[in-house]
Amino acid sequence: MSVLSGMTGFGRADGALDGWTWTVEARSVNGRNLEVRFRGPNGFDNLERLAKAAAQARLSRGQVTLGVNARRAEGDAPTLKVNEAVLARYLALANELAEEGATPPSADGLLGLKGVIESDEQVDDAEARAAVEVAMAASVEAALDALKVSREREGAQLRPVIEDFTGRIETLIATAETEAAAQTEAVRERFARRMAELAPDAPGLQERIVLEAAALATKADVREELDRLHAHVASARTLLDQPPAGRKLDFLMQEFMREANTLCSKSATTALTATGLDLKAVIEQLREQVQNVE
Template sequence: MPVYSMTGYASAQTSAGTAPAGHDGSKAATASRLGLEIRSVNSRFLDLSFRLGEELRAHEPALRELITSRIKRGKVEVRAGVEGASAELAREPSMATLQRLAAVQDTVKTWMPTAAALSVGEILRLAAAEGDTSVDWGDNLQKLAARTLEDLVSAREREGARLAKMLLGHLAQLRQLAAQAKPMVPQLVEQQRQKFLERWKEAMALGEGTATPEAAQDRALTEATAFAIRIDVAEELTRLAAHVDEIERLIQKGGEIGKRLDFLIQELHREANTLGSKSAALELTKISVDMKVLIEQMREQVQNIE
């Protein structure tokens, strides 16, 4: 199954059929255009928002159902509207339309004498809207939305493939850094052992003079405890390798893996931090820093995966 990004954009347009010329000699209405665009960005959950024209708002539930069937996460914005062709804006209203508008205006003025008269622009706009009432926008909108949504999913899939490739590259680099760190552990153990022995001899020397044997023993135990905690980086490397393997498995599996990847990235960061805090050598500290840089880059990429 592919890896999907939450970032994508798609748009499409379609035209409604041209209305025939009227019996009174009015010109034929040119086709209206239905335009729709869907854009999505990353979000923790699925967040849908719609900006639809007046003639399309009744179809929002159907659009919502269509989108939720294909998209599970992301902030998705849907815009749709109907626009008349430029020729349609200047077409001559039919005599019947003008008579109806005049009758409505007379009725309004009867009850509201101070109401303003209709302007030429308002008459043309109302006439154009009346000409669109016969168009089945619901059917057109559903077909257009299905096509646009397919394009959006394809765009998210392409972006997801790019993110997956980058993540796999970073995982390979993390493995290389872990492989460099692993041989250092025995060397660090030996270095810390020598320091421990030196401090033990110092403690025993103090015990021959002012310090009691019990004090020397307590100091030796303290040094031994600090030594054990300080050099224990093998566990961190083991857990880090396990997290890297799991992330790679999820990427190969695909699907809705974004939340799981986000959790694993946090665990990777924790292990790299602990590795740096326990480091007893400059080389190991540098490896820890390089790991954290890679992991932070991965975190940014994972934020966009569905």
């Protein structure tokens, strides 16, 4: 059986290879869909693609932030050098512009131009860099695995809370069934009393009362709403055993509230209306918890 998962969590992993050391941190918060944001070191162009693919393979919802903080040992730091040919071309062009009245170039301005400063990387061959990138990707996967475990811990805490609210809803439905059964007689008595006040001597009064009371009772019949609420409770419990179910539970909360609203609108007694309002309050509390489920 799959494990219920939340959407908030944290995971971390460290790694090292060929003079490089790095730390990967993976964080996530609630989100309607899966959104992955990545920040990594320069020069490892495939790492973002690998990281996002790894996240998509493990997670289905939530806003996920992945960060790879990498550095090289001081002895392996790259050597910087000036490309004199490129600098000469920039300088010649700058001097021509200066003769026409432009501001003469500064040393720091020239050194900041693209291609003037070059880095003689210690890890400069494609095979060595690819090996480091693969090792970083493995650390990303380890951080995501830790994040998933963290989210599953949240899911383990959410489950009993959701089950408790679901049980409270079921109890309120049973109460509503009892109160709804008394609605027909309450409607008949209310209508009979009103008719007796308005037209006590009208011919065929009793027959009219029976017919009108039956029509009003039909309009106030909430058996279908109660049956659907029972079905929704069963669906909620089934979904808890079939994660990831966050989206389906979100939709189910809308259906719960739709039936509760109809129940209140059809209510003909104060007691049933009060139960319907309590039902809506508990459904809203359940909806808030469901929004944390992956």
